[in-house]
Amino acid sequence: MRPLVVVLIVLFTSLAFSQNDPGVLEDPSDLPAPVLPVMPAPTVKPLPWQNIPEIKEAVVGQPRIGLYAGWTRLVFDVPKGSTVQVTPEGFGITIGFSGLQVRGGLALKSPPSSLSPEVQGWSLSSGPLGSTATIRTRYPLRAGGGGWKMLHLPAGLDSLNDRLVLDFSEAFANRQTLQAPPLQLFPFPVEVVLDPGHGGKDPGAVGSVMEKEVNLQVTHKVQGLLEAAGATVVLTRLGDTVFSDDKRTDLQHRASLGVSPRKVLVSIHANSLAKQSALAGYGVETWWHPNHPESQHLARTLQSSMLEWTSAFDRKVRTAPFVVIRNSQVPAALIEMGFVSHPVDGENLLSAGYLDRMAYGIALGIQRFVLSQAPVPSTP
Ligand SMILES: [Zn+2]
Incomplete structure (x- = not known):
């Protein structure tokens, strides 16, 4: 590539980033679009239908x-x-x-x-x-x-x-019916914040599913698992509503719920890519910000337990200043459960088995993190 082109691309990318008002940075869709090759249309050759005669020999x-x-x-x-x-x-x-x-x-x-x-x-x-x-x-x-x-x-x-x-497909995850023991009971009082991304007039990503709906669906499953383990769960929205239609006010309100003695704030989202690069995006990622010294540890714990229960493709742990995690006072992470824009990952997000597994992975990750933060009992 010629140097001038490189300089222009770098300039454009940094401009695009700085133009994003940090007060409304919500999730990866607000970051500069990743530079992906425009994917050539795949060769689609449906399965040949043949009237296969009965195979009589071994x-x-x-x-x-x-x-x-x-x-x-x-x-x-x-x-x-x-x-x-x-x-x-x-x-x-x-x-x-x-x-x-x-x-x-x-x-x-x-x-x-x-x-x-x-x-x-x-x-x-x-x-x-x-x-x-x-x-x-x-x-x-x-x-x-x-x-x-x-x-x-x-x-x-x-x-x-x-x-x-x-x-x-590298995007196929485990969609089988979840069979897992209930979480262990928390040995001390625990309160956590769950944030189902988007809501109301803001649908979030739209593809195989509507992001605001799948976010809320999984959040309710995580809530059920944590409450059964004795935790108190605070939600940033209860239904298809938002605190405010002004994005800045709404995101700031969600973040403001992340205060002590609550142990964590976990924001739940689904991802998407533009149509021409849709086949390049699939899998699970977790975002953190140095808002708190333990946020990276929370993100790693969540990412590994989600992968353990879903076998989804690992897009790793990443960092960005999304408002909800940046402005939380307690350890915080933002999860992307998969891409609504990918033909296979989009189907994962439609599968009850996958969503149950995702919710279990998130709830278990939260529990593991909270227990790892507990003070070690001192020996008299
Ligand atoms: Zn989102």
């Missing part, structure tokens, strides 16, 4: 492949009643097809060029007990099911064969 052939914006689907058609074993590991998964041989030979594989933005390629080979397929992804799969999902569909009305359906 064989497995090459997968059918569907390419979509933000994700890729592979489908293996196998004889009715087949046993398959799927193992994720690192950059990909291995599938064992017991007792099935590769159709028409000992091995098959995809062409050497990359299959899609998500999948590098696949291969299939026969062994003494059956055959093995390997699918290589272009990103590491995450523990707990992050980065892919699977469906094993039995033969039925719409298919004469069993189908193993595998979907890949």
